[in-house]
Amino acid sequence: xxxxxxxxxxEPGDAVLGRWLARAGAVAVVxxxxxxxxxxxxxxxxxxxxxxxxxxAGVDPSADLERVRxxxxxxxxxxxxxxxxxxxxxxxGRPIGLWVIGTGSLRLLALRSVSVVxxxxxxxxxxxxxxxLGAQLAERGWVVVSGAAYGIDAAxxxxxxxxxxxTIGVLACGVDMSYPQGHAELIRRIAEQGLLLSELPPGEHPxxxxxxxxxxxxxxxxxxxxxxxxxxxxxxxxTARRARELNRHTMGVAGPVTSELSAGVHALIRSGGATxxxxxxxxxxxxxxxxxxxAPRRAGPVLPRDLLEPAVxxxxxxxxxxxxxxxVERVARESGLPPDEVLQRLYELGSLGFVERCGAHxxxxxxx
Numbered sequence: 133x134x135x136x137x138x139x140x141x142x143e144p145g146d147a148v149l150g151r152w153l154a155r156a157g158a159v160a161v162v163x164x165x166x167x168x169x170x171x172x173x174x175x176x177x178x179x180x181x182x183x184x185x186x187x188x189a190g191v192d193p194s195a196d197l198e199r200v201r202x203x204x205x206x207x208x209x210x211x212x213x214x215x216x217x218x219x220x221x222x223x224x225g226r227p228i229g230l231w232v233i234g235t236g237s238l239r240l241l242a243l244r245s246v247s248v249v250x251x252x253x254x255x256x257x258x259x260x261x262x263x264x265l266g267a268q269l270a271e272r273g274w275v276v277v278s279g280a281a282y283g284i285d286a287a288x289x290x291x292x293x294x295x296x297x298x299t300i301g302v303l304a305c306g307v308d309m310s311y312p313q314g315h316a317e318l319i320r321r322i323a324e325q326g327l328l329l330s331e332l333p334p335g336e337h338p339x340x341x342x343x344x345x346x347x348x349x350x351x352x353x354x355x356x357x358x359x360x361x362x363x364x365x366x367x368x369x370x371t372a373r374r375a376r377e378l379n380r381h382t383m384g385v386a387g388p389v390t391s392e393l394s395a396g397v398h399a400l401i402r403s404g405g406a407t408x409x410x411x412x413x414x415x416x417x418x419x420x421x422x423x424x425x426x427a428p429r430r431a432g433p434v435l436p437r438d439l440l441e442p443a444v445x446x447x448x449x450x451x452x453x454x455x456x457x458x459x460v461e462r463v464a465r466e467s468g469l470p471p472d473e474v475l476q477r478l479y480e481l482g483s484l485g486f487v488e489r490c491g492a493h494x495x496x497x498x499x500x
Contacts, residue, residue, distance in 0.1 A: 134158035135209045135229045136193035136333070141165070141184045144331040144345040148175045149184075150224030158209075158228075162188070199334045203308055204323075205233035216242040219352050221378050227331045227349065231307045234327035241298060241327065245275040246419060247350045247375075249368040250284025250360035251393050258361035258393065261385055262287035263294075265358065268412030270297020275326070277302065277354050279346060280319055282312060284360045284368070293321055302353070303330040304338040304346040311338050347371040356381030356419040358409060362396035369396050376405060381419045383409040436484075443469065447477040451487055457495025 135158045142149050152161055152171060164171050165184045197207055208214045209229040216239045219226050232238055248265055250258060266276045266288040276292040278285040280301035292299040301322040303311070307330045310316040322328055331349065332342065344367060351357055351374035359382075362368040376382045384406035387394030400406040409415050437445065450466035452458050458466075464474040478494050481487045488497050 133193050134162045136196055136207055137162055137188065137191045139228050139331065139333045140191045141187045144227065145225040145348065147224045150226065152176060154224060196333050199308060200231055203233055205231060205307055207231055208238065214239050216353060222348060222352050230329050230331060231333060232327060232329045233307045233323045236298065236327055238327060238329065241275045241300065242353050244273060245277050245354045246415060247277040247354040247357045248288035248360060249278060249357060249371050251362055251366060251368060252281050252283040254283035254361050255391065255393055257387060258284055259287040262360045263291035265412055266291025267295045269415065270295050272412055272416055275300060277350055279350060280315055280322065286315060286318060289318060289322060293325055299326040301328045302346055302350050303328060304342040306330060306332050306334040306336040308334040343367060344370055348374045351375035351380060352378055356383060358383045358385065358415060359397050359400065359406065360385045361387060361393045363393055364396045364399060366396050369400065372400060372406060382406040383415060383418065385409060444477050444480060447474055448481055448486055451494055451496055453496055455495065457490055457493035459492050463494060
């Protein structure tokens with residue numbers, strides 16, 4: 133109850149409040165604020181304490197909890213069975229608690245999760261790639277995490293939902309709000325087929341800073357972050373930077389070199405801040421179990437010529453492509469091999485269907 137009240141007193145990631153909580157506990161913090169008792173916290177100046185006290189006067193945590201409960205949700209805090217311990221990597225900036233809607237266990241779903249982020253005003257290429265990655269990751273048993281925003285986020289969520297996969301939407305507003313409004317149906321589907329979560333209590337609206345602060349939760353919650361499209365100045369890159377600071381895998385998808393919306397991803401990869409990936413198999417190889425999630429080795433097709441011994445291949449290359457072909461002596465001269473050996477190799481090639489004899493000449497077999 134105390135943490136539910138505190139979630140309304142400050143913005144997400146408040147390190148000062150986080151240090152106070154770590155030292156004194158949530159109940160003691162609320163009592164200090166209510167009684168106007170200044171704790172021994174150097175950074176907690178009277179102005180900040182007065183701001184907390186002013187907000188606390190209008191807080192009703194019971195109503196907030198009931199409001200979320202009626203929508204099938206709950207409020208989880210550090211120490212709960214469902215709390216994902218990887219969020220503790222955020223230190224004093226970790227969430228006070230998380231408001232969650234959905235039936236799955238956040239802790240268990242986050243154990244095998246990957247975030248897919250990118251530009252809101254994405255290109256058709258970016259939307260296609262994000263949708264494919266979302267679907268492929270879901271089919272491999274990964275939970276796709278994103279921010280439910282326009283563009284890459286929405287494409288990744290829809291890709292996972294389309295194949296019956298689970299997806300988590302991390303919101304920059306209350307979980308009872310649909311933002312953006314155009315994604316009301318998508319957010320409803322995520323709640324039914326996955327999880328919605330937010331640090332902000334019910335009824336809270338997003339702002340620019342809350343989107344940036346939300347990104348740190350996406351980065352910390354998952355085992356890796358994939359940036360599909362991002363300009364040189366992009367919120368998606370802040371998610372990638374936080375993921376790297378938290379020792380999570382950071383990955384990027386290359387795009388057209390002429391696209392401004394891929395310039396940020398290219399710069400991230402070029403600087404060594406991200407690993408290039410092209411599909412879910414390569415993502416799984418980086419963040420999955422060692423030896424179990426290996427991507428297939430990529431190689432071009434093996435042609436019949438590739439299987440020939442070196443000497444046989446030299447003779448084949450020496451046979452001219454003209455219709456009349458060439459005599460053995462000319463083939464020997466072009467290949468640099470003795471005529472007797474060349475004759476033997478020509479007969480071998482004839483048996484394999486590469487060449488044919490026409491009188492005293494040998495020529496290539498023309499294939500349909």
